[in-house]
Amino acid sequence: MNLLKINEAYEFLKSRGVMHSSIGIVLGTGLGKLVDELSNKISIEYDEIPYFPESTVEFHSGKLIFGKLFNKKVIILQGRFHYYEGYNMEEIVFPIRVFKKLGVKVLILSNAAGALNLNFNKGSLMLITDHIDLFPTHPLIGNNEEELGPRFPDMSESYNKDLIELVKESAKELDIALEKGVYVSAQGPMLETPAEYRMLRKIGGDAVGMSTIPEVIAARHLGIKCCGISILTDECDPENLKPIDINEIIKIAFEAEKVFIRLVKEFLCKLDH
DSSP states (O other): OOHHHHHHHHHHHHHTTOOOOSEEEEEOTTOOGGGGGOEEEEEEEGGGSTTOOOOOOTTOOOEEEEEEETTEEEEEEESOOOGGGTOOHHHHHHHHHHHHHTTOOEEEEEEEEEEOSTTSOTTOEEEEEEEEOOOSOOTTOSSOOTTTOOSSOOOTTSSOHHHHHHHHHHHHHHTOOEEEEEEEEOOOSSOOOHHHHHHHHHTTOSEEESSSHHHHHHHHHHTOEEEEEEEEEEEOOTTSOOOOOHHHHHHHHHHHHHHHHHHHHHHHHHOOO
């Protein structure tokens, strides 16, 4: 990754009024309304920011938004980039590296995912406790930029234990049912076959999605603490699999978003950053 590109994007965002913030948020499929809660918003289209890719997914907005939420400065990606869109891993995680330059120390990631664990119901939230990376490549391959992080970053705590406990505490206080589990990646854009669902369950997956893990790898390389929440939009029962309607998935994500927003707001109130 060319550090000059990161600096150029950083300087542009500074010139548009985006200030340093210790909290970054990535909003996944159907989870864009959190930005409505922000005050003193600055909204910038991705195609205005130097070297940012453009989101090609219709239900991803494609904006970087800076503002205050519960008097905390936050930087939000309203929509992300996916491997299945044709982007390489450096492009996918470029915004996370710009986040680091902007002072981000805690990264909250969200996504829509399928429930592999048959004890989980669609429409519920799952706190990501760990992940299994099945992407064919990842963002740290190639020459290492020592200014970004070490050649061999430790991933023993990909999702920060203190942040996990804080989310659990927030959910308990709000009486929000919160599943806990392992998120496993699929490169997409197709959804999985029954045999693939069986395999993913056997290797330890509780939910499957097409994003998040590259961003977490890049963030941990940068020394950013991560916290991940999946909205479970469909039930991946290989013995009773029905054709997927993507509009139904988006509808479920929209419906669960209200609970997700309540949880994130409570979490941010408790977060000491």
